[in-house]
Amino acid sequence: MERGLLNHFPIVLTVARRGGFASAAAVLNMSPSAVSHAVRAVEDRLGQPLFLRTTRSVALTEAGKAFVAAIGPAIATIEESVEHVQAAKGRVAGVLRLNAPRVALPLAITPAIVAMSRLHPDLTIEVTSDECLADIVSGGFDAGVRLGEMIAQDMIVIRLTGPFKAIMVAAPDYLEARGAPGTIADLAVHNCIGYRLISSGGAYAWDLMDRGREVAVAVSGSVRVTDSTYARELALLGVGIAYIFEPLVRKDLRAGQLRQVLPAASIEEPGLFLYFPRYASEMPKLRAFIDTVRRISRGMMSG
Structure with missing residues (x-):
């Protein structure tokens, strides 16, 4: 095996893990063309493609999966050995x-x-x-x-x-305009900032406590997000009621920029x-x- 070719193995592994040449290039601080050239050099030496390339995606071939499974542990062992030597020097x-x-x-x-x-x-x-x-x-x-x-x-x-607790919050302006919900059922007439689940694509039902029993409540509103920090931002702007972990809005609650609603319905997360x-x-x-x-x-x- 040519010594220079070994330098390309970590590049192949990064492309496999990142699922693309551009993403791997960003991690490796290389140009996408340099990453592609390194992968091609390994493929030419092995005599078969490691990746299936389309204009929209990159996926491992069967040979690629076997190759990555073989070199991954070896590269990890080398990296760990280097780190242990460096650690020994403080x-x-x-x-x-x-x-x-x-x-x-x-x-x-x-x-x-x-x-x-x-x-x-x-x-x-x-x-x-x-x-x-x-x-x-x-x-x-x-x-x-x-x-x-x-x-x-x-x-x-x-x-x-x-x-910590998962709670519901809203800005004072929103609550003054729409009124505060008195029961979980009242959420149906409020603008709730919902969540879209990235993994399944479904809408997240809020986990709430109803008279000592945990329930999943489907909510609706004018916006759905995938990031709770953005839900906080929208709540601060008076868009609607947000469902969020309490530590993320603790300062906002203390400052009066947000108010908790239906506190008895909050659940505790581990x-x-x-x-x-x-x-x-x-x-x-x-x-x-x-x-x-x-x-x-x-x-x-x-x-």
């Missing part, structure tokens, strides 16, 4: 790849990134904001963040936040958790991140 370096929903970023990830950038300037943290329940192993991520109830049981889990496969916890970059988020989460939950 440096935490490399790329830490995280997968997290958008809502988790301000609640748990951003404070850790701020601390990590000061403690470990040689480490790059790459965050993929993903509302779907991604398979972090096949996706090439070192760790993910999710609500506790959504994590596979074979993962190691570390709590990032305490439990909180956000960092999760990763058992073998990944030995990587210095992940260990450093775990130590950082544990320290921060202890401070947040004690405060």
Whole structure:
């Protein structure tokens, strides 16, 4: 095997994980044409295509799937070996790849990134904001963040936040114009800022408590979003009632910019958790991140 060809293997792996040449090029800081040339060089050497290319999509061939399955663990082992050597010299370096929903970023990830950038300037943290329940192993991520109830049981889990409530809020202007709902049934005549589920494409029914029983309530309104931080923004502008995690609007509630409605209908969520496969916890970059988020989460939950 030509030595130069080995340098192209991580590029092939990145294209497979990112599902496209342009996306891989952005991650690798390369031009799409350079990425395409590297993949073509590997394909020419192997004598068969690794990807099926159309104008709209890129997918692995059967040969490509087998090749990626073979080189993925080997490349990961090499990367981990380099990181262990660097860690032995007191440096935490490399790329830490995280997968997290958008809502988790301000609640748990951003404070850790701020601390990590000061403690470990040689480490790059790459965050993929993903509302779907991604398979972090096949996706090439070192760790993910999710609500506790959504994590596979074979993962190691570390709590990032305490439990919090999912509540309904609206701006004072909206409530003065439309009135506050007195019961869950009253939501039917209100403009509710709904959510579209990216994974299934369906509309999300709000999980609420009705006389001690959890119910799923279908709501309607003039807008649906996929990002709760945008639902907050729309609620602040008086568009309608938003269903949102309480920590995201805590400051708005204190400032009087939003008001909670139907507080008795709020449910409690288990909180956000960092999760990763058992073998990944030995990587210095992940260990450093775990130590950082544990320290921060202890401070947040004690405060």
